[in-house]
Amino acid sequence: MAELHIYDVIRRPVVTEKSSRQAEAGQYVFEVALKANKIQIKEAIEVLFEVKVAKINTMIMPAKRGVRGRNEYVRSQQWKKAIVTLSDGKIELFNV
Numbered sequence: 001m002a003e004l005h006i007y008d009v010i011r012r013p014v015v016t017e018k019s020s021r022q023a024e025a026g027q028y029v030f031e032v033a034l035k036a037n038k039i040q041i042k043e044a045i046e047v048l049f050e051v052k053v054a055k056i057n058t059m060i061m062p063a064k065r066g067v068r069g070r071n072e073y074v075r076s077q078q079w080k081k082a083i084v085t086l087s088d089g090k091i092e093l094f095n096v
Contacts, residue, residue, distance in 0.1 A: 006044040009036045013093055014081065022083070028091050032082045034060070041082050054087035 011031040013019075019029040032041055038056045045053050064075040 004033055004036055004040055006040075006047055009033055009040050009044040010048065011079075023091075026086045026090075028084045028086070030082050030084065032058070032080050034078075034080050036080065036082075038082075041084070045084050049089075049091045049093075051089035051091060052087045053084055055085040057083040057085075 009032055011033065014029040014031055016029075022029065030041075030045075036044075038058060041056055041058070042053045045051065058080060060078055060080050063078045066073050066075045
């Protein structure tokens, strides 16, 4: 398996009402590559944002399906979400 570069691991921050509340508690939510593991995610966050990561929870969000008449289709593909808990520091991207 090819090694992922740190810029390929983190796709985007997930900014929702719930993730904004979590950011106040030191937890940040990111969309990450499907093939990324917790070690790669931790390394990427620590290098990119210069913070210390305490814990990472990952989950695969299922594809959303839709129905129009008799036809089924995929509205959005499945993706992987990582909730990163920091031991110290803040990510300024979320504190706007």
